[in-house]
Amino acid sequence: MKFVKSLAVAGLVLAVSATAASAETRVTYKSAKSSSSYYQMGVQIAEAMKAGSDGAVIVTVEESQGSVQNVMEVMGRKGNYVFTTPPALVGLAQGGKAMFEGKGNPRFDEIRALFPIPSLTMHFVMRADAGVSSFADLEGKTILLGKGSFGAKEGEKYLDLFGLKDKVTLADVELSNAVPALKNGQIDGFVTAGSYPAPNVIEAAAGTGVTVLSLSDDQIAQTKRARLVIPAGTYAGQDSDIVTTSLPVVAYTTTDMDDDTAYQLTKTFWEQKAKMGKDAAWWNGVDEDLMANIAGKIHPGAVKFYKEKGFALTDAQM
Known part of the structure; x- marks a missing residue:
């Protein structure tokens, strides 16, 4: 009887386990x-x-x-x-x-x-002392785009759209080295795309001080990307909203x-x-x-x- 009872209990446990598994x-x-x-x-x-x-x-x-x-x-x-x-x-x-x-x-x-x-959010990040507050100010500056990434391709496209393709110097530095290159003055700014707040932008803003550029409505229309607003205070020293583009x-x-x-x-x-x-x-x-x-x-x-x-x-x- 004990053996039969044990079998019954074992069967009940298996049944409960099977029910739980099927409900998962x-x-x-x-x-x-x-x-x-x-x-x-x-x-x-x-x-x-x-x-x-x-x-x-x-x-x-x-x-x-x-x-x-x-x-x-x-x-x-x-x-x-x-x-x-x-x-x-x-x-x-x-x-x-x-x-x-x-x-x-x-x-x-x-x-x-x-x-x-x-969303993949575009950031044009400039060293605070580079004197850049708009895309027009990028002329003559050294910018890091990186290679192969969405941000690099998109950044290159924007420079072309806004008439800056041959007016900036593109740094031959990996994006992973963007923050050190910004701090030591090797570059004036870098372009990165990622969900905000972006870790590399947080690091640059805290350690060096940066200006993240906003795009005008006309510039956003030219890019044919979705408009996105990064709220004020997202990054250190950011007193106002940043209007940029994103890839949903x-x-x-x-x-x-x-x-x-x-x-x-x-x-x-x-x-x-x-x-x-x-x-x-x-x-x-x-x-x-x-x-x-x-x-x-x-x-x-x-x-x-x-x-x-x-x-x-x-x-x-x-």
Whole structure:
């Protein structure tokens, strides 16, 4: 009898364990290189999802070589695959254009947005004593753009757009050495793109004193990028808002994800965002206004949450 009773108890434990396992939702989150701030964001989101769902949602963060890879993997990924990318790349993939030319796939049409994450924000950082308060003042200055990154390519584009391409000296220094080069007078300024507040800008502002340039409305229009305001006080010595540009970044999934899971992920993200912002200030730049940057459709489960909270959505997003 004791043996039979023991079997019954063991069976009950297994049944409870199986029920708990089946109730657990597992999600794969594809972000960026492990050394990047966006990978750190992925880790923070994973922790927030676990905490906010009382362990019901478990997110595994995977390293990625970049946004294009994240989109391309949609072709072979099934289930609860979440990835980050600028909305523009989703549009290119769905249209088979640029880096996706000849690589079109019906799966790209199944991509759906969940929520925005911190944008890649352009910073034109000048040493405070360089006498630069506008882009016109850059003439004759030595600027570090870096190599190969979004910020470097974007910075070069802006210099060309604003008639400064041949009027500044480009320093042959790695972006990782920007702050020391600024401090020792080797350069007058550097260009960087990342979620704000950017660590290298914080360091430069605290140690050297800097001016981060603002763009005019006309200049922003020329760049064809989204307008973004970095609030006064974000960096040491910053007494007024900085008006700059950004490349929006969004967390996406596909129609493989069921509505309940998409709803839970979206709801938990927004509920945990303030807590994440206390640990990492870049989350404080994410708000309802960034929803306007989402081009294309939002997952129906996420739409349900946004409607409940009164978020403004466009017809194209639904």
